[in-house]
Amino acid sequence: MQYSFDHIKYLESETIYIIREVAAQFGHPVLLFSGGKDSIVMSHIARKAFWPAPIPFSLLHIDTGHNFPEAIDFCAKLTEKLGMQMITAYVQETIDKGRVVEETGYYASRNALQKVTLLDAIDKYKIDAAMAGARRDEEKSRSKEHIFSLRDEHGQWDPKNQRPEIWNIFNCRKKPTEHFRVFPMSNWTEMDIWNYILQENIEIPSLYFSHNRDCFIRDGVIYAYSDFIKLKTGEKVQNLHVRFRTIGDMTCTGAILSTAKTVNEIIKEVGATHNAERRSRIDDQRSDNSLEDRKKEGYF
Amino acid sequence: MSEMSENGNMVRELLRLTAVGSVDDGKSTIIGRLMYDTESVLEERISKISITSDEHGGEVMKLSLLSDGLQAERNKGITIDVAYRYFATPKRKFIITDTPGHFQYTGNMISGASTANVALILIDARKGVVEQTKRHTLIASLLKIPHLVVCVNKMDLVDYREDIFELIKTNFNNFSAKLEVPDVHFVPVCALNGDNIVRSSSKMPWHTSGSLIELLETIQINNDENLTDGRFPIQCVICGRNDSSGVCKGYAGRIAGGVFRPGDHVVVLPDRVPAMIKSIDTFDGALEEAFAPMSVTIRIDKDIEVKRGDMIVMADNIPEVSHDFDIMLCWFDDKKLSPETNYIIKHTTRETTCIIKEIKYKIDINTLQKVGGATEIVLNDIARVTVSTALPLFYDIYKNNRITGSVILIDETTNETVGAGMIL
Numbered sequence: 001m002q003y004s005f006d007h008i009k010y011l012e013s014e015t016i017y018i019i020r021e022v023a024a025q026f027g028h029p030v031l032l033f034s035g036g037k038d039s040i041v042m043s044h045i046a047r048k049a050f051w052p053a054p055i056p057f058s059l060l061h062i063d064t065g066h067n068f069p070e071a072i073d074f075c076a077k078l079t080e081k082l083g084m085q086m087i088t089a090y091v092q093e094t095i096d097k098g099r100v101v102e103e104t105g106y107y108a109s110r111n112a113l114q115k116v117t118l119l120d121a122i123d124k125y126k127i128d129a130a131m132a133g134a135r136r137d138e139e140k141s142r143s144k145e146h147i148f149s150l151r152d153e154h155g156q157w158d159p160k161n162q163r164p165e166i167w168n169i170f171n172c173r174k175k176p177t178e179h180f181r182v183f184p185m186s187n188w189t190e191m192d193i194w195n196y197i198l199q200e201n202i203e204i205p206s207l208y209f210s211h212n213r214d215c216f217i218r219d220g221v222i223y224a225y226s227d228f229i230k231l232k233t234g235e236k237v238q239n240l241h242v243r244f245r246t247i248g249d250m251t252c253t254g255a256i257l258s259t260a261k262t263v264n265e266i267i268k269e270v271g272a273t274h275n276a277e278r279r280s281r282i283d284d285q286r287s288d289n290s291l292e293d294r295k296k297e298g299y300f
Numbered sequence: 301m302s303e304m305s306e307n308g309n310m311v312r313e314l315l316r317l318t319a320v321g322s323v324d325d326g327k328s329t330i331i332g333r334l335m336y337d338t339e340s341v342l343e344e345r346i347s348k349i350s351i352t353s354d355e356h357g358g359e360v361m362k363l364s365l366l367s368d369g370l371q372a373e374r375n376k377g378i379t380i381d382v383a384y385r386y387f388a389t390p391k392r393k394f395i396i397t398d399t400p401g402h403f404q405y406t407g408n409m410i411s412g413a414s415t416a417n418v419a420l421i422l423i424d425a426r427k428g429v430v431e432q433t434k435r436h437t438l439i440a441s442l443l444k445i446p447h448l449v450v451c452v453n454k455m456d457l458v459d460y461r462e463d464i465f466e467l468i469k470t471n472f473n474n475f476s477a478k479l480e481v482p483d484v485h486f487v488p489v490c491a492l493n494g495d496n497i498v499r500s501s502s503k504m505p506w507h508t509s510g511s512l513i514e515l516l517e518t519i520q521i522n523n524d525e526n527l528t529d530g531r532f533p534i535q536c537v538i539c540g541r542n543d544s545s546g547v548c549k550g551y552a553g554r555i556a557g558g559v560f561r562p563g564d565h566v567v568v569l570p571d572r573v574p575a576m577i578k579s580i581d582t583f584d585g586a587l588e589e590a591f592a593p594m595s596v597t598i599r600i601d602k603d604i605e606v607k608r609g610d611m612i613v614m615a616d617n618i619p620e621v622s623h624d625f626d627i628m629l630c631w632f633d634d635k636k637l638s639p640e641t642n643y644i645i646k647h648t649t650r651e652t653t654c655i656i657k658e659i660k661y662k663i664d665i666n667t668l669q670k671v672g673g674a675t676e677i678v679l680n681d682i683a684r685v686t687v688s689t690a691l692p693l694f695y696d697i698y699k700n701n702r703i704t705g706s707v708i709l710i711d712e713t714t715n716e717t718v719g720a721g722m723i724l
Contacts, residue, residue, distance in 0.1 A: 003559065005313075005593070006312060006313065006314075007393040009594075011314075014593075014595075017535070020536055020552055020595075021535060021649075024536045048583035050538055050540070051538075051540065051582075051597075052538075052548070136384045143383045144384075163716065163717045164411040164632065164720070165411050166410055166706070166717070167414045167415060167702065167703065167720075168415070168554075169708045171646065171715070173644070173710060187386075192393075
């Protein structure tokens with residue numbers, strides 16, 4: 001018998017190893033859960049890592065109040081299925097406390113405000129490690145992110161001063177005011193995620209599949225029509241066959257025209273399109289360095 | 301080996317690659333070219349890059365901008381931190397680490413190289429083997445990267461001459477003969493134009509052993525894992541309720557070497573308790589055998605106290621168990637090593653403290669000579685030292701197992717990772 005491993009199995013094994021290291025080396029880790037496919041896949045792998053014991057940490061959800069209702073429903077169902085506790089922190093509360101100011105205008109989004117809510121939650125629940133499903137293939141500054149990323153009390157990321165990550169020995173030591181962001185799925189690509197979802201038969205929100213939706217088009221991006229967005233004059237609502245490649249806020253997640261109704265069809269579509277996944281994320285398009293800038297300030 | 305899985309998707313083998321080279325050897329360009337020519341670059345990235353390149357005054361699309369990720373790097377046109385890139389061909393999926401060639405970022409280079417199957421060493425055809433090439437090759441050899449691929453780049457600037465390529469090859473071989481470098485390949489390339497990267501070049505008909513990608517797709521890597529010495533470092537203990545047998549205690553970890561099967565006679569270190577493997581469990585079902593690098597949960601037939609940092613090993617093949625051993629130490633802290641100070645040492649899932657008892661010699665990276673009489677170790681030094689640990693470690697020599705043969709040192713006051721060591 002040949003002891004070889006295909007790359008999806010290898011990635012799964014690596015992610016299990018990292019999640020277990022987090023559980024073993026930190027006192028209060030959480031798994032950041034957005035309801036998007038990456039965090040769903042990560043919770044699936046976390047279950048494998050500790051099975052038959054329950055997952056020994058909670059989920060943390062940052063609720064912007066601008067979510068797709070489908071994503072919220074899905075979150076609730078999955079938490080129940082996994083038997084996990086979900087902590088929810090609300091951006092609305094951060095706004096009400098006067099910690100941040102709501103953006104106004106046609107492009108108003110709560111995406112950038114989330115980081116304050118997240119840092120407040122990290123402080124309140126004494127979280128020392130927050131795992132997230134970010135991948136290095138998503139964006140160019142993410143390609144430099146280490147698996148264990150040390151953040152100061154302001155959640156800031158210093159790309160020039162990261163600890164070398166050698167072999168698979170992770171140095172998780174920190175000062176009491178610091179915390180770690182951990183990315184157990186750093187080495188996965190979008191295609192790997194979809195192949196894994198197919199292989200493991202993982203349930204994902206209906207938003208990822210082609211459906212009919214009331215949309216409008218602004219600057220070439222297809223937006224879902226919702227109460228959270230003000231239409232400009234001349235913008236009109238039209239019903240389209242769309243699906244979403246990523247799920248963020250309704251205010252900053254663009255849809256793509258698609259007829260893909262199954263995971264297999266999505267895989268074919270992703271393989272053929274060659275468009276960056278985050279292209280439909282308006283928050284990244286503000287400038288060439290926008291994600292890096294937000295990461296330095298404490299965003300994921 | 302690639303084959304179709306049941307659901308019709310391509311199952312590929314994973315190859316981890318690290319690219320090292322000096323400033324301006326064109327490392328980032330080669331990576332950009334590999335991604336571009338294997339169609340692993342997304343359209344959007346290309347349109348963004350075309351715009352960004354113009355701002356830097358370049359007329360041609362700079363492929364290196366595909367791989368330099370941070371503002372400071374794009375502004376200076378250099379690589380500071382390790383960047384991870386992904387590309388795939390129908391045969392294999394590749395993870396490539398683009399590591400800085402600069403002397404002051406040796407720690408980052410070691411990070412990128414530590415888990416690689418293949419090191420891509422870049423040489424500028426006009427300059428040949430330079431000091432940096434030697435340093436990088438030495439590090440690749442110390443880190444026991446199983447395969448080296450030497451890319452002689454910028455062949456267009458030497459008129460694609462075979463004699464120049466052959467001379468560089470000879471010089472490299474003369475130098476590397478003093479090192480333990482198991483498997484070396486040479487490819488003449490021009491990354492900028494894509495010659496011999498993915499497409500074979502018509503400009504160098506004298507080179508008949510194929511393009512870089514053909515080489516990377518065919519290098520045998522299934523022997524790179526240690527499948528001989530059964531090693532299972534325990535990450536955590538799992539107490540769960542199983543449907544059939546009630547409460548059960550298992551040890552979770554990732555196999556660091558060898559093959560384990562139910563019924564195997566094992567020993568649990570450090571107490572050397574003999575036991576038998578009852579089952580090897582995963583969420584997807586119990587396994588008849590498990591091998592490195594699988595993540596599994598092992599159950600044994602004895603209820604003993606086992607904790608994180610302990611290790612399950614095969615009874616007839618026990619690693620060294622000791623407080624004192626020698627390591628080849630790479631130091632990457634600005635502060636010099638302090639001989640009387642306790643450092644935290646991490647080895648597999650085990651953590652304890654240590655002191656450096658003795659500096660045996662340093663390695664001169666240019667001559668590869670051992671230099672005795674050293675009294676201190678400073679930034680970027682590579683030295684053989686004797687370590688003494690508070691708790692015993694269970695280890696193999698690095699040459700036999702990269703996981704159970706490696707340690708990192710941490711400064712207790714700053715929490716920084718200050719050194720990496722290969723056990724000798």
